[in-house]
Amino acid sequence: MKTTIFLSASALALSSFGAQAETLRLLTWGGYAPENVIEMFEAETGHTVEVTKSNNEEMIAKLRATNGGGFDLAQPSQDRIAGPQIEFGIYKPLDLSKIDASQFIPSMLEATKANTTVDGEVYGVPHVWGTSGLVLNTAMAGDVKDYTDLCSDAVAGKVSYRLKRATLTGFAFAMGMDPFAAYDDEEAYQDILDKVEAKLIECKPNVKAYWGGGDELKNLLRSGEVTAAMAWDTGGWQLNDDNPDITFVAPTSGALGWIDTFAIPARGRADEAAYAWINFVMQPEIAAMITGAAGNFTASKGGDANVDDALKAKYQKSFPQEAIDNVKWYPVVPAGIEALEGATLDRINAAN
Amino acid sequence: MGTDRTRLGFWLLIAPLAVWLLALIVLPHVGMFLVSLRERVGVREYETSLANYAVFFNEPLYWNTFARTAYMSISATALTLLIGFPIAYYIAKLTRGRTKTTLFLMCLIPFWVSELVRTFGWMILLRETGIFSGLLQYLGLVGGPVEMLYNDAAIMTGLVYTSMLFMVVPLVTTLDSLDDSLIEAGYDLGASGFAILREIVIPHAMPGIVSGCIVVFMLSLGNYLTPILLGGKDSLWFTGLIYDQFITRFNWELGSAFGFLLLGLSSLIVFLGLKLSGQSLGKTMAQT
Helix, strand or coil, rough: HHHHHHHHHHHHHHHHHHHHEEEEEEECCCCCCCHHHHHHHHHHHCCCCEEEEEHHHHHHHHHCCCCCCCCCCCCHHHHHCHHHHHHHHHHHHCHHCCCCCECCHHHHHHHHHHHHHHHHHHCEEEEEEEEEEEEEEEHHHCCCHHHHHHHHHHHHCEECCCCCCCHHHHHHHHHCCCCCCHHCCHHHHHHHHHHCCCCHHHCCCEEEECCCCHHHHHHHHHHHCCCCCEEEHHHHHHHHHHCEEEEEEEECCCEEEEEEEEEEEEECHHHHHHHHHHHHHHCCHHHHHHHHHCCEECCCCCCCCCHHHHHHHHHHHHHCCCHCCEEEEEEEECCCHHHHHHHHHHHHHHCC | CCHHHHHHHHHHHHHHHHHHHHHHHHHHHHHHHHHEEEEECCCCCEEEEHHHHHHHHHHHHHHHHHHHHHHHHHHHHHHHHHHHHHHHHHHHCCCCCCHHHHHHHHHHHHHHHHHHHHHHHHHHHCCCHHHHHHHHHHHHHHHCCCCCCCCCCCCCCCCHHHHHHHHHHHHHHHCCCCCCHHHHHHHHHHHCHHHHHHHHHHHHHHHHHHHHHHHHHHHHHCHHHHHHHHCCCCCCCCHHHHHHHHHCCCHHHHHHHHHHHHHHHHHHHHHHHHHHHHCCCHHHHCCC
C-alpha cells in the first residue's frame, strides 16, 4: 500500500515536472551565468540552461537574423534595446507581474524600465551594471587622468582603446562636450563627432593597437606592451590581481555607466524558464555569486552584502563618492545615430 | 531505352551538385542582392534603389580600402608564387620516392591545425614581448624590444604562409607532367638555365601558375582572420568592412552591396589577369 502511494506520488511529481521543464537558451556575456549558478537553478527548477556568450552588437545581429528566434533570454545593455526594438522588433514585452520587483534596487529598476519602454510596453529589467573608464599601469602611466591624456607624449605607443562608440562618447566628454545632450539633434551630434574624429586621428600615432576582445587587451596590459587603455572596470580589477600596479581609474570627466538587462526575444519559446531565471539570479546570494564571477555588481537589492572584501576594496578605491556621482549613464541610443558614428569610426580607422 | 537510362544517370549524378549550388550559393546570393538594393529611408521603411552602391563610389574611404585589399592580395599572390615555384620545382623534379612524399607532407602539415591557431602562432612570434623580439635582444642585435606585429608586413607574412599550399600543389602537379627529356634537349642545344626556365619550364607550368594564382588571390582577398589579427591600426581589409556593416552597424543593406562589389571586382581582376597573361580559364582547367 505504502509503495503504491509512493509510486503514484513520484509519478505525479515526475509528470508535473516534465510538463514544466524547459530548455532556456540564454544569450549573455561571459561571467553572467557561472556554472555553479546554472547547476543550482537546474536542481531547483528542473529547467536546463544553454549559455551562448556574446556582446551587444552580436546579440542584436543574431536576433535580427532570426527575427528574434533561437534564444529565450538575452542580456543587451539598456541603451541598446529601444532602438533595435523599434527598427527590427526582436523582443517581446515583459510580463512584469512574473518578475519579483522587490528583489531589485528600485531606482535602477525604474530607470531601466523607463529607458526600455517602447509604445507603453517595457522590454527590459536591469541585471548587471558597471562602467568603462581608464585601465592604467600606474607605475608607468600615472599622469593619465582623463581620456584625452591618452594622446600625451608620455604614453606614446603604449595606448590601446577600442574603435567603438564608447570611445567616441568618452572623448567627447573629456573634450568638454556633452554628446548625450545632442542625441536628438543630428546636426549638433555630427558636429561633436567631427571634433572627436579630428582628435582621435591626431591621437592615432600614440595607439599601439585598437583592441577587439577583452582577453586581447589583458594580454597587452599584462605584458607591459600597453600601459594606458580605455576599458571596463572589471578588466582593470582582474589585472590588479596579477599586477598591483594596474588598476581601473575613473577619468575626471566621468566614467561611462552601463546596465546590462534581461530582455526576452520575440520568438523565445521558454518564457516560464526565462522568468524563473530572472527571479532566481536576482536573489541576493545568487547575485553575489555572479558578481564574484563577472566582477561587476548587480541590480539585486542586498546583492553587494555577500561580495568578497577584496573586490569591494578595489571598487571603493576606483570610485570615491565624487566619482560615483560623476558617472555618465548611457541614455537611450536613438535610431540613426549609430550610422553617423559608424562612418566616423571608419574614417578614423582609415586615416593615416 | 539506353539513352533514357544514361540521361537518368546523368541527372542523378548532377543532382547533389545542383542542390549544393542552388541552395548554398545561388539562393543566398539572390537574397543578398535583393537586400543590397534596399535603401533605408526611415524606421522600418525601405525603398528600392542603388544608393548602397553609390555609397561605395562616393566615399573614397571604401574604394581606397578595396584598392588596398586588392593591391595587398596581388602582392601576396606574387610573393607566394616566387617562394612556391622553387619549392614546387624541387619537389617535382629533383626528388624521388620517399623524399618527395615527405617534402610534400611537410607543406601540408601546417594545414592540419586551424587557421586561427596558425595566426595566433604568428602573433606569439612577432609581438613585442614575443619570441623573435626576445631572440634578437638575447643575441644583442637590438637594444630594446621590437614590435613586428600590427603592420602590413605581418599581414603579408600571414597571407603568404596561409596560402602557400594552394600554390605548391597545382605547381607540383603540372611540373610533374613535364618530361625531363625536354629539359635535357634544351641543354643539348646549348641553352642557358635561365633560357630553359623561360622557354620550357614556365610555359609548361603556366596552367598551374594561373590556377594557383587565382586560388591564392581569391583566398587572400576573402581572408578575414589574418588581416584582422595581424594587422595594425591602419590595416583596413575589405572583408573587415563587410563584417562591420553586418555585425556592428546592423547595416545589412550596405554590407550586402559591399559583398557584391567584392564579388564583381575580384572577378574583374581575375579576368584582367587572365587576359594580360594570355591564358583562358578553360585551358587552365583542362590541364591541371
